[in-house]
Amino acid sequence: MANERYQLNKELAQMLKGGVIMDVTTPEQAKIAEAAGACAVMALERIPADIRAAGGVSRMSDPNMIKGIQEAVSIPVMAKCRIGHFVEAQVLEAIEIDYIDESEVLSPADNVYHIDKTKFKVPFVCGARDLGEALRRINEGASMIRTKGEPGTGDVVQAVTHMRMMNREIKRLVTMREDELFNEAKELQVPYELVKYVHDKGKLPVVNFAAGGVATPADAALMMQLGAEGVFVGSGIFKSGNPEKRANAIVKTVTNFTDAKMIAELSENLGEAMVGINEDEIQVLMAERGK
């Protein structure tokens, strides 16, 4: 039964593929996101750029605020809990969230342990910088993976680095002799069965999205061409000059991510992109949280 639930949760992620999941902080923003074609929304009190600006401890959002967003839209609603904070996850499950993001964007609640996600009925998405992190999260019960990137920066460089790293490591696993996989499982700190799956299939056992620093249609297409199956856009939309138009353009770009002519048209006159901070200008590297 637990197995079947996990299967259904992986399958919901399959339904999100080819889509854009947008961070929203109010029911109004959620409606704008849905109207722009988002395939899901991430409900949170502050988007990553503002979390950076405000500093301090950032936690799960007010359940009442999340409920308001659930009532405002018909698409799946996701919400974040802190790494290792299984009670925040229990609360989100109690309000029937469609997906929990155990997220490095919030302040970690545990410096060692992630949540045992196999104990939950609702699905989890987790961030990863490389194959080892991805498989460890999957082993803990994550049914969807996203790159960590560097959230709230508008700088795509980390998302690119993480996606390339994951692709490279998957290819390396595929080319290995079968007798080398046992040691690889040890190196990656994951069960042999997961390593074997990647070796045989040449991909992760769950859907893999890009996240963390996507700000323009071209950024989104870049991540799709690098192999992402969909894109999370956090601060990039509602921190820009014309959120509605930018959201629309990114949704269409993700569908036609190889059509440079269309992306050119969609990139015209979008207004100001989020200002952005370079990776070396920031004080907190969120991607370092939870390995």
Next chain:
Amino acid sequence: MRIGVLALQGAFAEHIFVLKKLGIETVELRKKSNLDMSLDGLVLPGGESTTQGKLLRELGMYDTIKEWIQKGIPVFATCAGMILLAEDISNDERSYFRTLPVTVKRNAYGRQLGSFRCMEDFKGIGKIPMTFIRAPYIEDVGKDVEVMAEVDGNIVAVRYGKQLALSFHPELDDSRLIYEYFIEEIVNVNR
């Protein structure tokens, strides 16, 4: 035989995988220029109907595909695809092709915690696995709509002429029987 698969958003790759296994040529339909060809059938996959419906219109594909369906192209629609075809959606003011005279309820089983799998009878095929992911069901059918499957008294599959619409996701299960039914009973009799 060549089947077009609407590839705007959602689980289109899974349908393409199954059709290829059955030896059928497929094409992804992502933009208007992809529609300049003759197709023997059309697949409308699962995903988010709001996303797909919006892209259909804004990428200039809506009119052509609606005309194809009205002229009788065989259509195989799953989950969000069924919502795109439905004449009415009881809990949403949006509507799309409206070529299938049924009233559909979106997210009829609730949120993800309501998703489930079961084995049920499909008319003319027998028991098959059915996977429901935030699925819709049909509340009411119009004249000449044939009910193909019910689960707990709710209609989850219908056929209306050349349109076959399901609440569930055969592309996620190993059974190929519904695909074979679609190809043999709907596409091939057309040609």
